[in-house]
Amino acid sequence: MQQKKAVPLRSDAQRNRESILEAAVAELTRCADAPLSVIAKKAGVGQATFYRNFPNREALVLEIYRHEMQQVADSAAELLAAREPGRALREWMDHLARFAMTKAGLADAIRQATSGPGSPAKPGHSSVADAAGLLLRANEEAGTIRPGVSADDFLLAIAGLWQLDPHGDWQSRARRLLDIVMDGLRAGAPGPR
Secondary structure, eight states: OOOOOOOOOOHHHHHHHHHHHHHHHHHHHHOTTOOHHHHHHHHTOOHHHHHHHOSSHHHHHHHHHHHHHHHHHHHHHHHHHHSOHHHHHHHHHHHHHHHHHHHHHHHHHHHHHHHSTTOOOOOOOHHHHHHHHHHHHHHHHHTOSOTTOOHHHHHHHTGGGGGSOTTSSHHHHHHHHHHHHHHHHHTTOOOOO
16 A cells, blocks of 8 residues: 655645644643643634644644754754854754753653553654764764764763753753763864864
8 A cells, every 4th residue: 555645735834833833832841731722822823723733732742842853953964064063063962952951841741642551652863863973973074073972872971961950050051061071072083184
């Protein structure tokens, strides 16, 4: 049986979907139990439009998670195109920290969406790992980081981001943690090639 190809959304439908996702991130970060009707109202769409895009809370929460992860992943290539590899990696780490804080705010909503019997599984983080790998390879080729650091190594090294309190002074703590990780990546670097 052939799978149907995804039909691209019309521009107004795409704007509606993006508005829903933006409103949902804000509302669900504040309260995991935010009513879907409030999210639809904040997004400026009707109930039918909302449910046409997201038939239930689980679909919405998982799409937010996937969407936010994909934005972080996509930013890696954009940064590499505009900056030298070391700066691109460090700026991407800041993007990842902001994502971690958003995800922390959504943690309850994600847990609720993926914890019941028959619930969908939480999406993996392969796109973020692939983006980290892209940045690490570019830096290794440029001689700006030590050779042999894998995306898994990197993600384990920055795992402390997910321990920060999103309601506290996470920006300065994340900056310090990521500077330490960056210093560790540079230790043993062969230098510019």
